[in-house]
Amino acid sequence: xxxxxxxxxxxSIPTGISVPGAELVLRAQTLAPDPSTQIIxxxxxxxxxxxxxxxxxxxxxxxxxxxxxxxxxxxxxxxxTLDHGADRRPGPxxxxxxxxxxxxxxxxxxxxxxxxxxxxxxxxxxxxxxxxTTYLLDVRTPEEFAAGHLPGFRNAPGGQLVQETxxxxxxxxxxxxxxxxxxVRANMTASWLAQMGWEVWVLxxxxxxxxSETGAPASAVPALPAxxxxxxxxxxxxxxxxxxxxxxxxxxxxxxANYVKRHIP
Numbered sequence: 001x002x003x004x005x006x007x008x009x010x011x012s013i014p015t016g017i018s019v020p021g022a023e024l025v026l027r028a029q030t031l032a033p034d035p036s037t038q039i040i041x042x043x044x045x046x047x048x049x050x051x052x053x054x055x056x057x058x059x060x061x062x063x064x065x066x067x068x069x070x071x072x073x074x075x076x077x078x079x080x081t082l083d084h085g086a087d088r089r090p091g092p093x094x095x096x097x098x099x100x101x102x103x104x105x106x107x108x109x110x111x112x113x114x115x116x117x118x119x120x121x122x123x124x125x126x127x128x129x130x131x132x133t134t135y136l137l138d139v140r141t142p143e144e145f146a147a148g149h150l151p152g153f154r155n156a157p158g159g160q161l162v163q164e165t166x167x168x169x170x171x172x173x174x175x176x177x178x179x180x181x182x183x184v185r186a187n188m189t190a191s192w193l194a195q196m197g198w199e200v201w202v203l204x205x206x207x208x209x210x211x212s213e214t215g216a217p218a219s220a221v222p223a224l225p226a227x228x229x230x231x232x233x234x235x236x237x238x239x240x241x242x243x244x245x246x247x248x249x250x251x252x253x254x255x256x257a258n259y260v261k262r263h264i265p
Contacts, residue, residue, distance in 0.1 A: 002043045002052035002159060005089070005141075011072050011082045013042055018089050021052045021159020022139050025059045025105055026184040027090045029097050035062035042068035042075075047163050055188055059104040093182075102183030109187035109202060112194040117177055117201035119210075122152075125175065133174040137161065139189045140180050148211035150179060150203075155216075158189030165196065179203040181211060240265065 001008045001016045008018040019027055024041065032039050039061075041052040049067040056065045068074065072082055093101070125134040138149050139158035149155070156168045158178075169176060176198055178186040186202045193200040239248040252263045 002048040105187035112191040115201040
């Protein structure tokens with residue numbers, strides 16, 4: 001199941017194991033060591049199962065691999081019963097399997113023209129912060145991130161980042177730098193972002209000692225140059241009536257789905 005663990009617990013396919021999207025290439029060989037074992041990837045509907053299945057194919061796993069059509073929704077519509085409250089997770093990955101998965105993931109990232117970064121590059125990116133937005137993202141699980149991460153990085157599990165990029169990376173044309181501690185998850189996530197047209201880098205030289213910050217990082221919010229002026233709805237309505245859209249522009253920053261439901265004229 002390629003969804004987040006909390007979604008998986010809500011409803012899942014019987015016997016299915018929770019392996020969020022960015023974890024699949026890292027953990028598939030541990031879960032299915034026999035290359036003849038059929039691997040079925042599901043999510044609630046389509047998106048993450050298709051991306052997850054294609055990730056395994058791109059990485060060159062020898063197993064027969066398929067996405068479950070319409071996921072848990074399709075399972076329910078077919079009259080089948082779902083599990084609720086399941087907690088099945090994959091076990092540890094051996095070093096040999098991690099190395100093989102890292103080689104596969106690096107090859108996929110290289111084919112997608114993912115850029116490589118070092119910590120000295122991060123200093124250069126930081127120096128450009130007034131003219132260029134750079135997102136520093138750790139694509140591991142929230143539990144791993146909380147246990148230790150690089151200072152300045154935020155957590156964005158890779159599967160969710162690929163599916164909902166605009167939620168985490170709202171600035172169009174921004175630079176994205178990804179990191180993990182295994183050489184698999186960042187490269188696989190970056191390969192998708194690169195194919196989506198993002199400038200994406202993978203940090204290559206992070207050592208175990210660099211993952212020194214624990215818990216959730218403090219949000220860095222820049223100081224406002226001046227108090228933000230506020231306008232009442234009645235005043236805005238008057239401006240729109242008197243001047244029209246050529247002189248008063250109303251910008252709605254909600255999601256497009258909310259905008260379609262209703263918005264200020």
